[in-house]
Amino acid sequence: MKNVVIFGATGSIGKSTIEYIKNNSDRFKIVGLTAKSKIKELQKLSETFKVPYIVVEKKEDAKDLKTSLSYQAQILWGDDGLKELASLEQIDIAVIGISGIKALIPTYYALKTGKRVAIANKECIISVGSFLKEVAKKSGADLLPVDSEHSAFFQLLQKEKKEYIEKLILTASGGPFYKTPLREFPKITPEEAISHPTWKMGKKISVDSATLMNKGFEVLEAMILFDFPLEKIEVVIHPQSLVHGIIKLLDGCYLMHVSPPDMKIPIAYALNYPERAEMQIKNIDLIQMKKLIFKKPSLKKFPCLKLAYKAGKLGGAYPLVLEAADEVVVSAFLDRKISFDKIPYFLEKTLNEFKIPSINFKNIYETLGLHQRVCEFTENLIKKS
Numbered sequence: 207m208k209n210v211v212i213f214g215a216t217g218s219i220g221k222s223t224i225e226y227i228k229n230n231s232d233r234f235k236i237v238g239l240t241a242k243s244k245i246k247e248l249q250k251l252s253e254t255f256k257v258p259y260i261v262v263e264k265k266e267d268a269k270d271l272k273t274s275l276s277y278q279a280q281i282l283w284g285d286d287g288l289k290e291l292a293s294l295e296q297i298d299i300a301v302i303g304i305s306g307i308k309a310l311i312p313t314y315y316a317l318k319t320g321k322r323v324a325i326a327n328k329e330c331i332i333s334v335g336s337f338l339k340e341v342a343k344k345s346g347a348d349l350l351p352v353d354s355e356h357s358a359f360f361q362l363l364q365k366e367k368k369e370y371i372e373k374l375i376l377t378a379s380g381g382p383f384y385k386t387p388l389r390e391f392p393k394i395t396p397e398e399a400i401s402h403p404t405w406k407m408g409k410k411i412s413v414d415s416a417t418l419m420n421k422g423f424e425v426l427e428a429m430i431l432f433d434f435p436l437e438k439i440e441v442v443i444h445p446q447s448l449v450h451g452i453i454k455l456l457d458g459c460y461l462m463h464v465s466p467p468d469m470k471i472p473i474a475y476a477l478n479y480p481e482r483a484e485m486q487i488k489n490i491d492l493i494q495m496k497k498l499i500f501k502k503p504s505l506k507k508f509p510c511l512k513l514a515y516k517a518g519k520l521g522g523a524y525p526l527v528l529e530a531a532d533e534v535v536v537s538a539f540l541d542r543k544i545s546f547d548k549i550p551y552f553l554e555k556t557l558n559e560f561k562i563p564s565i566n567f568k569n570i571y572e573t574l575g576l577h578q579r580v581c582e583f584t585e586n587l588i589k590k591s
């Protein structure tokens with residue numbers, strides 16, 4: 207039996223993980239759950255599984271939960287709560303489904319204490335992925351990607367020597383505006399932007415998918431996770447979301463990873479690795495499918511993709527700067543403070559104008575501080591505009 211903690215239990219990744227574990231309770235046990243704002247939902251989940259450790263963001267929520275919970279549990283709060291839970295000895299696997307850079311705290315401490323970390327969060331990888339890999343190597347922890355594309359690459363790359371690989375090809379669904387003319391972009395509403403055609407995800411990543419910033423982040427994630435040169439990573443639009451990753455080998459072969467678009471598949475892979483377990487999931491009807499579609503992404507319509515390559519080429523803290531700016535810009539768009547077409551404008555301006563100070567990236571609190579400063583810088587740019 208593996209003891210699992212789910213960081214970000216009330217989110218899309220968190221709920222998919224809980225659903226998977228519910229159906230596989232003979233092998234996995236939920237021993238910890240965390241959430242930020244959906245406290246009632248967290249309480250309900252905790253009651254269902256009688257979870258012994260719970261972490262919330264605010265002290266008041268922790269107090270309220272303590273009085274309303276029908277059983278005895280250890281209820282922690284804040285950054286220290288995340289650290290304590292991630293460091294507990296009895297945990298085997300930490301699933302990182304928190305959105306945003308705050309996920310760095312549980313990710314770092316779970317890796318430092320040698321746990322398996324099944325990471326969906328991309329903000330941490332983009333910001334300090336190389337450092338996190340070092341931490342994992344030192345403690346003997348496993349850092350396994352849950353993002354479907356990186357899970358696909360992780361699976362494909364195990365079978366081939368790195369020197370045989372010419373290219374990593376990431377697939378993007380194209381999001382909801384792949385066919386929308388550019389002139390209509392200023393009118394796009396948050397409601398339209400979060401209705402993704404193939405995946406059901408949190409709001410932030412849904413907007414990132416609509417701008418293709420998400421795909422740009424995935425390019426950076428692949429570069430960092432697999433130590434692969436940026437110029438050898440490509441993106442193609444694949445609206446069916448069935449092929450999640452392609453590797454092109456030097457002998458002309460292409461290996462594709464194909465699965466139904468369901469996050470429970472990469473989650474289950476990361477939980478069960480190196481084993482595989484049967485999944486109750488609808489099969490792909492190959493005969494019905496008839497063809498697989500691939501198209502070139504338009505960088506004119508989706509300049510965020512170009513910005514990711516730019517940040518990756520600049521290296522150092524630039525990917526972090528782009529990621530931090532994006533958290534602010536997407537939130538401003540969701541709050542209707544800026545229009546959809548202005549998202550790349552503010553990202554590029556931050557990338558060009560933010561002066562990166564020298565910091566120690568091996569200190570996660572310094573990294574979080576830098577992230578905060580970039581966020582404030584972008585907030586000011588938006589206010590001034």
Ligand SMILES: NC(=O)c1ccc[n+]([C@@H]2O[C@H](COP(=O)([O-])OP(=O)(O)OC[C@H]3O[C@@H](n4cnc5c(N)ncnc54)[C@H](OP(=O)(O)O)[C@@H]3O)[C@@H](O)[C@H]2O)c1
Binds near residue numbers: 242303
């Ligand atoms: N969804 C997907 O299919 C998918 C696929 C690949 C990668 N990812 C990545 O996985 C991560 C999660 O995505 P999601 O779609 O599941 O997001 P989501 O639905 O918005 O859920 C985010 C979760 O994180 C918690 N949270 C947010 N900010 C927090 C903070 N400052 N401190 C503590 N907890 C916090 C939320 O708590 P409350 O709800 O209680 O506020 C919620 O449980 C993101 O990094 C995303 O890029 C997601």
